[in-house]
Amino acid sequence: MEFPVKTGAPARQRTACAVVPVFEGKPLAGPAREIDFACGGLLKQLLRSGDASAKPGRCLLVPQLQGAGAARALLVGCGKPADFDAKRFRAASITAARMLKEAGLGEAISYLAVAAPAELDAYYAARLTVEATRAACYQFDELKSSGVEKLKLSKLGIGILDKQALRDTRSGIKDGQAIANGVHLARDLGNRPPNICTPTHLAREARALARKHPNLSVSVLDEREIKRLKMGALLSVTQGAKEPARLIVLRYQGAGARQAPIALCGKGITFDTGGISLKPPPKMDEMKFDMCGAAGVIGTMAAIGELQPRINVVAVVPACENMPSDRATRPGDIVKSMSGQTVEILNTDAEGRLILCDAITYAQRFKPRSIIDVATLTGACVIAVGNVYTGLFSNDDDLADGLLAAGRRSLDPAWRLPADEEYGETLKSNFADFANAGSREGGASIAANFLSRFVGDTPWAHLDIAGVAWKTSAEKGATGRIVPLLTDFLLNP
Ligand code: BES
Ligand code: MN
Ligand code: ZN
Numbered sequence: 001m002e003f004p005v006k007t008g009a010p011a012r013q014r015t016a017c018a019v020v021p022v023f024e025g026k027p028l029a030g031p032a033r034e035i036d037f038a039c040g041g042l043l044k045q046l047l048r049s050g051d052a053s054a055k056p057g058r059c060l061l062v063p064q065l066q067g068a069g070a071a072r073a074l075l076v077g078c079g080k081p082a083d084f085d086a087k088r089f090r091a092a093s094i095t096a097a098r099m100l101k102e103a104g105l106g107e108a109i110s111y112l113a114v115a116a117p118a119e120l121d122a123y124y125a126a127r128l129t130v131e132a133t134r135a136a137c138y139q140f141d142e143l144k145s146s147g148v149e150k151l152k153l154s155k156l157g158i159g160i161l162d163k164q165a166l167r168d169t170r171s172g173i174k175d176g177q178a179i180a181n182g183v184h185l186a187r188d189l190g191n192r193p194p195n196i197c198t199p200t201h202l203a204r205e206a207r208a209l210a211r212k213h214p215n216l217s218v219s220v221l222d223e224r225e226i227k228r229l230k231m232g233a234l235l236s237v238t239q240g241a242k243e244p245a246r247l248i249v250l251r252y253q254g255a256g257a258r259q260a261p262i263a264l265c266g267k268g269i270t271f272d273t274g275g276i277s278l279k280p281p282p283k284m285d286e287m288k289f290d291m292c293g294a295a296g297v298i299g300t301m302a303a304i305g306e307l308q309p310r311i312n313v314v315a316v317v318p319a320c321e322n323m324p325s326d327r328a329t330r331p332g333d334i335v336k337s338m339s340g341q342t343v344e345i346l347n348t349d350a351e352g353r354l355i356l357c358d359a360i361t362y363a364q365r366f367k368p369r370s371i372i373d374v375a376t377l378t379g380a381c382v383i384a385v386g387n388v389y390t391g392l393f394s395n396d397d398d399l400a401d402g403l404l405a406a407g408r409r410s411l412d413p414a415w416r417l418p419a420d421e422e423y424g425e426t427l428k429s430n431f432a433d434f435a436n437a438g439s440r441e442g443g444a445s446i447a448a449n450f451l452s453r454f455v456g457d458t459p460w461a462h463l464d465i466a467g468v469a470w471k472t473s474a475e476k477g478a479t480g481r482i483v484p485l486l487t488d489f490l491l492n493p
Contacts, residue, residue, distance in 0.1 A: 001133070001134060001137065001153065001154055001155065001156065002154065002155045002156075003126075003129070003130050003133075003155075003156055003157070003158055003173045003176075003177070004155065004157050004158070005157070005158050005160060005166060005169050005170060005173070006109050006157040006158065006159045006160070007159075007160060007161075007163055007166065009034065010030075010031035010034045010035055010069075010109075010111060010159060010161075011031075011034040011035050011037065011038035011068050011069060012038075012068075012069045013069045013070065013109055013157075013159070014069045014070075015069065015070050015071070015107060015108055015109040015157065016070075016071050016072060016105050016106065016107050016108055017061070017070060017071065017072040017073065017074050017100065017103075017105055017107075017108040017109070018031065018035055018065075018068070018069075018070035018072070018073050018074070018108070018109055018111065018159075019073075019074045019076060019096045019100070019108055019109065019110040019111060019112060020032040020035060020043075020073060020074070020075060020076065020111050020112075021076050021078045021092060021111065021112050021114075021115040022043075022047060022052065022054040022075050022076065022077060022078065023054050023078050023079065023080065023081050023084070023115075024054040024055065024077075024078075024079055024080045024081075025054075025080060025081075026054075026081050028043060028044060028047075029115075030111065030114050030115060030161065031111035031114055031159060031161070032075075032111070035065075035068045035070065035073055038067045038068040038069075039065045039066055039067045039068045039073075040066070040067060042062065042065070043062065043073060043075060046060065046062065046075070047075070052075045052077075053077050054075075054077045054078065054079065055077045055079060056077055056078060056079035056083075056088055056091065056092070057077060057091070057095060058077035059074060059075060059076045059077055059095050059096065059099050060074070060075045061073075061074050061099060061103055062074070062075065070109070072105075074096055074099055074100065074108070076092050076095055076096050076112065077092075077095075078092050078115065084115075084117050085117050085119060086117060086119055086120050086124070086128070086411060087411060088117070089112065089116055089117055089120060089125070089128065090128050090131075090132045090411055092112055093110070093112055093128065093129050093132035093133055093136075094132045094133075094135070094136045096110060096112065096133075097132065097133040097136035097137055097153070097156075098136050100153050100156075101136070101137055101151060101152075101153050104152050105152065105153060106152045106153060106154055106155070107153070107154065107155040107156070107157075108153070108155075108156055108157070109156070109157035109158075109159050110129060110133075110156055110157065110158055110159060111159040112125075112129060113125040113126060113129055113158055113159070113160060113169070114159060114160060114161055121168060122160070122162075122165035122168035122169050122172065123168040123169070123171055123172040123175075124172060124409065125169075125172065126158055126168070126169040126170075126171075126172030126173050126176060127172035127173070127175050127176035127179070128172075128176070128411065129156075129158060129172075129176070130172070130173055130176025130177055130179075130180055131176050131179055131180050131183070131484065133156055134176075134177075134180035134183070134184065135180065135183060135480070137151055137153060138184060138187060139151065140187065140188065140191040140477060142188075142192075143193070158173065174307075175307060175487075175491065177306075178302075178303040178306040178307045178487070179303050179410075179483060179484050179487050179488075181302055181303060181306060182299035182300055182301075182302045182303035182306075182480070182483040182487060183299060183480030183483045183484065184299075184480070185205075185209075185295070185298065185299045185302050186292070186295040186296050186298065186299030186478065186480040186482075186483050187295075187477065187478040187479065187480040188478075189202065189205065189291065189294070189295035189298065189299075189478070190288075190289050190291070190292045190295045190469065190470060190477075190478025190479075190480070191477055191478050192288075193288060194270050194271035194287075194288040194321075197270055197288070197291065198243050198270050198321075199243065199244065199245055199246040199268065199270055199319035199320055199321070200243075200244065200246060201270075202246065202248060202268055202270070202291065202294060202298070202317065202319045203220040203246045203248050203319070205298065206218050206220070206248045206250050206298060206301075206317070207220070209250070209298065209301060209302055209305065210250065212305065213252075213302075213305030213306065213308075214308075215252055215253045215254055215305065215308065216250060216251070216252050216301065216305045217250070217251050217253070218248065218249065218250050218251070219249045220246055220247070220248050220249070221246065221247040221248075221249070222244065222245075222246065223235075223238070223244055223245055225247070226245060226247055229247075229338055229358075229362065230336070230338050231247075231318075231337070231338045231358035231361075231362070232335040232336040232337055232338070232358075233335055233336075233337040233338070233343060233354040233355065233357050233358045234247070234318050234320070234338075234354065234355045234358040234359070235335075236329045236333065236335040236345060236354060237269075237275075237320055237322055237329070237348075237351040237354050237355050238320035238321065238322075239327055239328060239329060240275055240276075240322070240323040240324055240325040240327055240328025240329065241320060241321040241322070241323040241325070242323075243270070243320070243321050243323075245318070245319060245320035245321075246319045246320070247316070247317070247318055247319070247359070247362070248268070248294075248298075248315075248316075248317040248318075248319060249314065249315070249316055249317075250298070250301050250314070250315040250317070251312075251313070251314050251315075252301060252304050252305060252311075252312065252313040252314070252315075253312055254304075254308055254309050254310050254311050254312060254313075255310045255311050255312050257312075259311070259312050260312070260366075260367055260368055260369040261311075261312035261313055261314045261366050261368050261369070262311065262312070262313050262314075262368060262369060262370050262372065262490065262493065263313075263314050263315075263316065263363040263366060263368035263370070263371045263372070264297045264300065264301075264313060264314070264315045264316070264371075264372050264373070264374065264486070265293075265297070265315075265316045265317070265318075265356055265359040265360055265363055265371065265372070265373040265374070266291075266293040266294035266295070266296060266297030266298065266315065266316075266317045266373070266374045266375070267290070267291070267292075267293035267294060267318070267352045267355060267356055267373070267374065267375035267376060267377065268291045268293065268294030268317045268318055268319030268320070268355070269287075269290035269291055269319075269320065269321065269322055269351060269352060269355065269376075270288070270290070270291045270319060270320070270321055271287055271288055271290065271321045271322065271323070272287040272290040272321075272322045272349070272351065272352075273287065273321075273322055273323055273324060274322065274324075274348065274349035275322050275323065275324050275328050275329060275348030275349060275351060276324050276328050276329065276330055276331060276348045277331060277347045277348040277349040278324055278349075279349060283472070286470065286472065286476075289376060289469055289470040289478060290322075290352070290376050291319065292376050292465060292469035292470060292478060293352075293373070293374040293375040293376055293377075293463075293465060293469075293482075294317045294319060295478065295480075296374050296465065296469070296480070296481070296482035296483055296486065297315045297317055297374055297486075298315070298317065299480060299483040300315075300482075300483050300486040300487050300490070301313065301315050303483060303487040304487065304490055307487075307491070309490060309491055311490060311493060313490060314363065314366045314368065316359045316360075316362055316363045317359070318355040318356065318358065318359040320355065322348070322349075322351045324348075328348065329345055329348050330345075330348075331345060331346055331347060331348060332344070332345070332346070333345045334431060334432045335354075337354075337357050337358055337361065337454070338357075338358045338361040338362065339357070339358075339361045339454055341433045341434070341453065341454075342432040342433045343357075343432055343433065343434060343435065343436050344429040344431050344432035344434070344435045344436070345435075345436050346429075346435045346436060346437045347436065347437035349437075350436045350437040350447070352375050352376070352377045352378075352447075353377065353436060353447055353450045353451055354436055356373055356375060356377075356451060357450070357451060357453075357454045359373070360373060360451065360454045360455060360460075361454050364456065364458065368458060369458075369459070370396070370399050370458065370459040370460065370461070371455055371458050371459070371460045371461075372399075372403070372460070372461045372462075372463065372486070373451065373460075373461075373462050373463065374463045374465060374482050374486070375462070375463070375464060375465065375466075376464075376465055376466045376469050377444070377447050377462075377464045377466055378443050378444045378447045378464060378466055379443070379466060380440070380442070380443025380444040380446075380447075381417075381443075381444035381464040381466045381467055382466050382467035383443075384417065384444055385415050385417075385467060386467055387467040387468055387471075388413070388467075388468070389413050389414055389415035389467075389468070390407065390412075390413070390414040390415070390463050390464065390465050390467075390468050390481065390482060390485070391414070391415065391417050391444050391463070391464035391465075391466075391467075392404065392407075392414040392415060392416045392417065392461060392462070392463055392464075393416070393417055393418070393419040393444075393445065393448035393451075393452075393461065393462040393464070394416070394419070394459075394460060394461040394462070395419070395452060395455065395459065395460050396459035396460065396461070398459070399459045399460070399461050400416055400461060402489060402492075402493070403461055403463070403485065403489055404416060406485050406486075406488040406489035406492065407485040407488075409488055410484035410485055410487075410488040411484070412481055412482065412483075412484035412485040412488075413485075414463060414485060417444060417445055417448070418445050419445050419448035419449050419452055419462070420445075420449070421449065423438075423442055423445040423446050423448070423449040424438075424446070424449045424450075424453075425438070426438030426439040426446060427446065427449065427450060434450070434453070436450065444464055447464070448462050448464070463482060463485075465481060465482050468481040468482075469481055469482070
């Protein structure tokens with residue numbers, strides 16, 4: 001989809017549809033007022049009669065406009081001006097995009113950014129418009145053999161009145177497109193079924209990505225090489241599966257070789273049955289989403305590859321299945337991680353931390369300035385913060401604050417939770433250095449504490465996306481969450 005900037009007079013701009021914001025208890029202003037004037041006060045009438053509403057979430061498509069350059073107007077309810085914040089702004093963009101999509105329009109011009117709340121500058125107003133519109137138009141239909149309606153909307157003009165805002169608007173659109181592309185890729189990878197989206201598939205996608213962007217290179221390690229690296233923790237998870245494991249390493253080189261990279265690690269369990277500690281059947285299909293950390297990291301690399309910032313990033317993605325079988329790891333087995341630390345596997349369903357701990361150890365090779373891991377790691381994190389916030393755990397306040405701020409700016413928010421050493425108490429083992437699972441209480445922090453034992457002194461953050469990576473029931477599907485936060489962070493490290 002294209003997003004050209006439109007600086008012309010709203011009343012005269014030719015378009016199939018002008019998208020205009022309307023507010024409760026406030027007379028029409030800006031583009032809405034100009035278009036209303038051109039069509040003889042029709043919009044005002046519709047609001048007065050109650051056919052149109054300025055309540056948030058409401059919107060009305062007005063056909064057959066006479067007198068304005070636009071053939072139609074889409075009145076988007078934005079609520080009370082005082083309550084119109086960045087989240088409401090994004091919601092309005094989503095409502096508008098859905099309506100344009102449903103109406104089967106090929107093109108429109110949106111004037112929502114003109115009324116953006118004060119907390120959004122021209123850059124973020126444009127960026128969020130692009131991200132929201134692209135997300136609202138996303139559909140996963142590659143496996144549907146019939147009944148698919150193709151998206152007609154191919155162009156959304158972004159109308160601005162202030163020419164001073166031109167540069168920032170353009171830059172917001174550019175970054176928004178790259179982030180939307182990354183989110184799109186992450187959602188596709190997450191949504192693909194586990195018989196297609198295997199570790200080999202993830203590796204193939206990473207290779208395709210590296211071919212697309214100049215500063216991006218990839219290496220894929222197979223099981224022989226993983227064994228040579230002595231990644232006993234990762235190997236213990238994959239050993240019950242026929243499907244071969246992969247360690248995917250994507251490197252983005254946007255700065256000199258001497259600049260330390262930021263390392264990203266993404267959990268890539270392409271299906272999590274729980275292993276011998278088998279999960280109960282209800283909703284087990286959703287464990288195909290257990291690679292959404294990997295998808296988020298790969299999606300972020302796609303966005304970065306497109307935007308070419310002057311930084312270095314290395315992504316380490318351990319990918320495998322967690323299956324029960326006669327060769328699978330048993331509860332009680334003790335394995336040696338790449339770090340040399342031994343782990344008693346008390347619960348084979350606590351597998352994410354096992355593949356991540358070896359990925360984190362491997363990432364240290366690149367002497368990173370920080371390590372950020374992303375994982376659908378614990379059900380406990382979903383209990384703690386639901387599906388609103390990503391759980392953030394860190395050993396470094398500056399890194400944590402940077403990530404929290406990036407999450408706020410990109411409306412992909414994270415909430416910091418503790419990972420202090422006290423949370424390691426229940427990981428004590430009589431037989432190995434420590435166990436992979438502790439008590440149920442504080443499970444998300446215990447998992448973070450487990451990972452912290454592999455980061456040494458490197459500034460590290462762990463993002464638990466178990467609650468936000470996908471939606472359930474009618475809207476079931478991957479969200480691509482964490483790509484906006486991570487990309488924003490990497491653009492402002
Ligand atoms: N992938 C799951 C976590 C998960 C569960 C994410 C449900 C989203 C929804 C992870 O591998 C897991 O099974 N974690 C266990 C850990 C426990 C055994 C210590 C959990 O959270 O129950
Ligand atoms: Mn599990
Ligand atoms: Zn898992």
